[in-house]
Amino acid sequence: MISLGIDPGTASLGYGFVREHGDSSLEAVHFGVIRTRPGTAMPERLFNIYQELGGLIAEFKPDRAGVEELFFSRNVTTAITVAQARGVILLTLQSAGMPVAEYKPNMVKQAVTGYGGADKSQMGEMVRLLLNLDNAPKPDDAADALAVAITDIHSYRLSTVNPL
Numbered sequence: 001m002i003s004l005g006i007d008p009g010t011a012s013l014g015y016g017f018v019r020e021h022g023d024s025s026l027e028a029v030h031f032g033v034i035r036t037r038p039g040t041a042m043p044e045r046l047f048n049i050y051q052e053l054g055g056l057i058a059e060f061k062p063d064r065a066g067v068e069e070l071f072f073s074r075n076v077t078t079a080i081t082v083a084q085a086r087g088v089i090l091l092t093l094q095s096a097g098m099p100v101a102e103y104k105p106n107m108v109k110q111a112v113t114g115y116g117g118a119d120k121s122q123m124g125e126m127v128r129l130l131l132n133l134d135n136a137p138k139p140d141d142a143a144d145a146l147a148v149a150i151t152d153i154h155s156y157r158l159s160t161v162n163p164l
Helices: 042-060 076-095 105-113 120-130 140-159
Strands: 002-007 012-020 026-035 064-068 100-103
Touching: 002 042, 002 140, 012 042, 012 140, 026 042, 026 140, 042 076, 064 076, 064 140, 076 100, 100 105, 100 140, 105 120, 105 140, 120 140
Parallel strands: 002 064, 064 100
Antiparallel strands: 002 012, 012 026
């Protein structure tokens, strides 16, 4: 199974494809960021996200996807633009016909590190260890997306276990 994890954003959208093997080991298939140009009109930026994400889905053919939920404390303008990106992301995933789960940031941190308040360096190091990478993934948006995919795989696995 391959899960696509997404860390939403309009300037930099993190994505990560993680494969779970039959022995439950995990492998980073591909990861990176979709960047849009500053100063570009929002409709064009959103269309760029739609096209690039759709191309990645067509190329790597994930079975499912996990998307980080929106979290903001003060900057409403940033929250609105990220919410617009999330809308495009969810539409793109739904159009591709794949199951989508959404995860709160502290849930992803808890699932990956065991601590819901983990910082960026702790997250990057745990993603590196869980995926057996030589270095922590960069940039942070890509590491966060891989963490979302790991969370999605673990969550899916737990939801499909047959009760005793």
